[in-house]
Amino acid sequence: MTAAPAPVNEPARPALTVRGLTAGYGGVTVLRGVDLVVRRGEVVALVGANGAGKTTLLRAISGTVPATGGTIHLGEDDVTRLSPAERARRGLCLIPEGRGIFRALTVEENLRLSTPPWIRPACPDAAYEAFPLLADRRRQVAGTMSGGQQQMLALSRAILSQASVVLLDEVSMGLAPLIVDVIFAALAALAAEGRSLLIVEQYVQRALAMADSVHLMRKGTVTHAGHPSTLDETRLVAEYLGQGMHSDQPVDERAGQAAVGE
Numbered sequence: 735m736t737a738a739p740a741p742v743n744e745p746a747r748p749a750l751t752v753r754g755l756t757a758g759y760g761g762v763t764v765l766r767g768v769d770l771v772v773r774r775g776e777v778v779a780l781v782g783a784n785g786a787g788k789t790t791l792l793r794a795i796s797g798t799v800p801a802t803g804g805t806i807h808l809g810e811d812d813v814t815r816l817s818p819a820e821r822a823r824r825g826l827c828l829i830p831e832g833r834g835i836f837r838a839l840t841v842e843e844n845l846r847l848s849t850p851p852w853i854r855p856a857c858p859d860a861a862y863e864a865f866p867l868l869a870d871r872r873r874q875v876a877g878t879m880s881g882g883q884q885q886m887l888a889l890s891r892a893i894l895s896q897a898s899v900v901l902l903d904e905v906s907m908g909l910a911p912l913i914v915d916v917i918f919a920a921l922a923a924l925a926a927e928g929r930s931l932l933i934v935e936q937y938v939q940r941a942l943a944m945a946d947s948v949h950l951m952r953k954g955t956v957t958h959a960g961h962p963s964t965l966d967e968t969r970l971v972a973e974y975l976g977q978g979m980h981s982d983q984p985v986d987e988r989a990g991q992a993a994v995g996e
């Protein structure tokens with residue numbers, strides 16, 4: 735699914751618009767009026783300290799955490815009150831932290847289940863093209879594969895669902911650097927196809943390098959939004975994760991070395 739190019743000098747139309755969104759868990763408010771726009775074909779990095787509300791925002795956009803206020807639009811459509819399944823049907827795909835694959839099923843069975851019912855016939859070939867290693871392992875039980883291979887399988891859902899807006903939560907979490915390269919190449923390929931990506935990522939530098947814009951979250955609100963060049967990561971680290979850490983380490987590792995100043 736490729737987004738139509740915007741006329742020259744005109745920004746692409748919004749694929750996802752979040753306005754004044756509030757949400758939380760069991761009466762505890764986490765999101766406190768979030769505003770965010772992801773335009774068609776754009777990659778947006780969502781950054782902020784542990785507990786800032788990034789995962790909750792992705793859940794609220796996907797519908798797995800209900801909004802208590804504000805609105806969520808996919809394109810022109812208000813989806814705020816729609817079920818997660820209906821949002822998926824309208825082109826939204828969440829790749830949650832922790833992979834979300836069927837560990838007892840084979841690679842091929844997972845890929846067939848990853849293809850939503852409105853896309854028929856189910857055809858895993860696009861996933862095998864993106865990740866040839868999965869083709870070699872199509873009959874392997876998913877739970878017996880390495881973490882990186884399982885993450886390729888999880889990411890395949892974004893490919894096979896043909897979603898126009900993909901939400902990605904820490905997809906490189908716990909993976910070896912070489913595998914992280916493969917995962918980021920897959921994200922770049924999704925973006926090149928014109929999908930809109932909203933990325934929460936522990937490798938902040940890498941996410942910023944491929945992003946068209948960055949949104950910084952703090953305590954359930956977006957405190958900064960703009961081109962990645964407007965957000966100096968040194969400042970990000972200093973403000974949110976403490977001083978004296980190396981920016982080429984994953985944020986989670988750095989957070990382990992210094993108290994998070996929330």
Ligand SMILES: Nc1ncnc2c1ncn2[C@@H]1O[C@H](COP(=O)(O)OP(=O)(O)OP(=O)(O)O)[C@@H](O)[C@H]1O
Nearest residue numbers: 759762764782783784785786787788789790791951
């Ligand atoms: N299932 C849940 N039930 C209750 N509270 C939750 C739940 N999930 C998250 N929270 C709380 O919501 C707040 C925001 O958490 P969230 O996971 O959205 O932040 P985050 O920015 O993604 O941080 P992290 O990088 O640590 O995942 C935290 O205070 C957290 O404890």
